[in-house]
Amino acid sequence: MNELLKIISSPQLFEVLNFLKDNPDMNSSAIAKSLGYHTFTVQRYLEVMEKFNIVAFREEKKIGRPSKKYRYIGGKITIDINEILSIFKLKGKRIRERSGDFKYSYDLNRETIKGVILNKEKIKFNEIEGKVLFLIPPVNSNGITACEISEKININEFDVLCALKKFLSLNLIEVVE
Structure with a gap:
C-alpha cells in the first residue's frame, strides 16, 4: 500500500x-x-x-x-483507509525487539538487516525495512519511536511506520507499554 x-x-x-x-x-x-x-x-x-x-x-x-x-490490463485499485490509519496508530509509540528465536542476516557495513529466518521461513527485507529493523533496540529497553528512527536514518516517517507495521505482524517487535 x-x-x-x-x-x-x-x-x-x-x-x-x-x-x-x-x-x-x-x-x-x-x-x-x-x-x-x-x-x-x-x-x-x-x-x-x-x-x-x-x-x-x-x-x-x-x-x-x-x-x-x-x-x-487496467482495473481498479482500492485504498483501505482503515489500514492507513492503523499504520498511523504507531506514531509516537515506543517500539522494541520482542523476545524470540529469530535468526537475522546482518550487513554490518551498511547497518542493515537483510532478512530473518522465522518459523523455518526466510523473509527478506528491502533496504528501508532493513535499516529500520537494525535500529530497533533490544528486549527490556525503553524502545524507540518512528520519529527517532526517521531522524537517525533520514527516511520519511511514513516509510518507517509501514516497516514497523510489518515487523509487528511478524511478531519481531512489540509496543512498549
Missing part, C-alpha cells in the same frame, strides 16, 4: 500507463527510452502496478537475462 501511495500522484506513472496501453509488450527500458525517463523509475512503476494487477508481464527468454514484456 505504501508503494502505491507514493507513486499514484505521479503524472509520469499515468504517462507510462497510457504509453503501455497503446504499445503493449514492451520492456521497461524501451518504455523509459521512448518517454525520456530513467529505466529504474519506469521499472518501479511497473512493479507496483503489477502487484495491483493493473499491468501484467510475460518473460521473454533470449541470450542473457530474460526480459519482462509488459502490457496494460
